[in-house]
Amino acid sequence: MPSFTSSSRTVLVTAALALAIYAAVIALWRPTIHLYPDQDASNLARAERVLIGEGDPHTVILGSSLGVRIPDDWLPAGWLNASLGGKGAATxxxxxxxxxxxxxxxxxxxxxxxxGPDLAFVQDAQGPIPLALRTWVPGLRAEYRPINLLLSLAGRARGGAHAHRGSGSLAEACLSLQAQVQGDIVSAEIVGREVARLTARPVPSGLVARMVDWRAALRAEQERGVEVILFEWPVDPEVMRSPRAAAIRTTVAETLPTLRFLRLDGEGLATEDGLHLAPVSARHAACALLHAVGG
Structure with missing residues (x-):
């Protein structure tokens, strides 16, 4: 029994020491994490960024997996991308x-x-480690889990779609992107199949009621002094013209007529599945959003 107790104590001390060293390295290094093993891990890290609010971002993007395609380094300082895969802006x-x-x-x-909002997810994102502790010890955050760090480092080493935009300014990167000859390589067969499926989707039921909820929610944000801007990510042209997309667009215009609405130009952009922009096109869309929003 004494040997077992001693062995357990050694394991606990070693684990605590390893955790402390890892936390210290993360606190000093603060690496950029951009790859995750699955959508749930990505969503949890993104939700955590919102809840902690580090750096006091002045502009926050709320959206779905369409916005997840935008790399963080293709957004200005002070912007936070809170897009979530499989969910919508309401979450x-x-x-x-x-x-x-x-x-x-x-x-x-x-x-x-x-x-609508996924309130169960919002609740889960607030635990189990207290947010105050995760705020002061970044190494305890979901974003900096070792698997996320390893995947991100491997992605940077491979380059390609995961390559950093470079050391120049974002404005310079957007100008350079416009002159880029090589675009995205996508599968026409996959895109065609997915576009056929997406254009056949029915108009969402309860759309008007959902828009009424949105009107109240966004009015509350405006009353707190927040500027609200609506925008639509470019997708495949046929999907943009589909009954579902047209119904959402029309209902937004009718329900929220006083809000500024940006419809980004998607001409020449490519999707991988009719919805999600391919890597180079996603960067073009990010630059288009920055230009449309202005200062």
């Missing part, structure tokens, strides 16, 4: 309300305006 707004962050401006994606 991002619920996270924002659960946090202490008070941005000056929110950019709200309308492509998935028919989706």
């Amino acid at each position: 991002g707004l619920a996270l924002l309300r659960a946090s202490s962050m008070r941005p000056r401006r929110i950019l709200v994606e309308t492509n998935t305006f028919d989706l």
Whole structure:
């Protein structure tokens, strides 16, 4: 029994020491994490960023997996991309309300305006480690789990779609992108199959009621002094013209006529599946959003 107790104590001390060293390395290094093993891990890290609100971002993007395609380094300093895979902007707004962050401006994606908030996810993102502790010890955050760090380092080493935009300014990167000859390589067969499926989707039921909820929620943000801008990510042209997309667009215009609405130019952009922009096209869309929003 004494040997077993001694062995257990050694394991605990070793584990605590390893955790302390890892936490110290993360605190000093603060690596950029951009790859995750699955969508759930990515969503948890993004939600955590909103709840912690580090750096006091002045502009927050709320949206779905369409916005997840935008690399963080293709957004200006002071911007936070709170897009979540498999969810809509309503979940991002619920996270924002659960946090202490008070941005000056929110950019709200309308492509998935028919989706309500995932409140169970918002609750899960707040635990089990207290947010206050994760705020002061970054190494305890979901974002900096070792598997996420390893995947991100491997992605940077491979380059390609995961390559960093470079050391120049974002404005310079956008100008350079416009002159880029080589675009995205996508499978026409996959895109065609997915476009046929997406264009056949019916108009969401309860869309008007959902828009009424949005009107109340966004009015509340405006009353807090937040500038609200609506925008639509470019997708495949046929999907943009589909009954579902057209119904959402029309209902937004009728229900929220006073809000600024940005419809980004998607001419020449490629998707991988009719919805999600391919890597180079996603960077073009990021630059288009920055240009449309202005200062």
